[in-house]
Amino acid sequence: MGENVAFDGQATTTGLPAVHHLPDKGTTDNPLRVGLIGLGSMGRHHARVIRATEGMDLVAVADPGGDRFGVAGELAVLPDVHALIDAGLDAAMVAVPTVYHEEVALALAEAGVHTMVEKPIAHDAAAGRRVAAA
Template sequence: MTASLRAAVIGYGAMGRNHARVLAGLGGVDLVAIVRPSGDPGSAPAPVVGSVAEALSYGLDLAVIAAPTSTHLTLGRELADAGVPALIEKPLAGTATEARELAETFDSRGLLGCVGHIERYNPATRALRQRLADGEVGDLFSVASRRIGPFPNRISDVGVVLDLATHDLHLTAWLTGRPFAELSARSSRPGGREHEDLVTIAGRLADGTVTSHLVSWLSPLKERCTVITGTNGAYVADTLTGRLTRHGEGGERTELETDRLEPLAVELEAFRAAVAGEGTDVVTLAEGARVVAAAEAVLEAARTGRSVTV
């Protein structure tokens, strides 16, 4: 019987707790350490240590970085230097330069690194991607998304573009298989915080397809949906419910089949499989770096009021 892979979670905030929960119950994985400098919260599913160096003493086979974005480069380097494959929560880094450095660091060592863009593993988006690949949508007209909700108190080091819009920038490119060519944006921060609270983004993909994205954490209404419109109708992926719906020309509405698997469990199983040499369904560091570069283009466009070539 193959031995379980020894895993650590670095960071034990809201996302880190979820990673630890899933890894603790994931087949083929043994969660052996959680890195939390402030100490054991008393309910962790694995030994809590104060540093990556202490976690490395457990003989890690893989690690998840769920610490603040500003720490990703330093933590990623530490794991790469130790030869430990890593899944780094999105955004990959706070700047495109740091994101590219992380990608190059892991690549130069021939080491697996990937990014936790969890919406890629949602039942609705996976089903939509398959229908697009099968040609069911027909010729593509547009991609539109809405990602709105109340302010998350856990966020302090980035604005809504890096925290939330990176989901939509990644999903749009992944679903369509087409990179962004141009982006324009308008943003605001009526909450008075250092970073933007709301952004509207207009994009153009490499083939000319137009996109639009509303992203905000100023709304009491929580909504997470992506709408792809083509010659055969409009397909709505609701990632809050995992449902995919098709709207036809005659007004008919059809709920399409999706699974009901937890996205984080699917993502972490894909990571485990890739580390074990059993799969490749991960968001690569190169993909993650392109998302950060697109986010930087959005921020520049919002700052200057001009469209930015990606």
């Protein structure tokens, strides 16, 4: 059971893990350092959106298969989630094939990186529950 912060700033108790906010991040002056793993068709869409969003900087990308769509631009293409974590991220977007969602999301959660996972969250319900609990 954790304490979550509602939209009005008041603490609420839910059955969910506690939410850890980054109150001093996500502004033009202090943008979130965002990483992206998975540079396929969905990854290129997410890269475009991250780059266009005020308060976010795309600082690292990873894909063991390389960058066939030229998503990385000036960024080096890192080989895996561990190299992405080592880039010092505030948040990450997971756009790898669904079968890898659980593995990647759990590694990011263990490292304390705020994470958004492309749908579906995992390849089956049990894996989805593990990701949600992380």
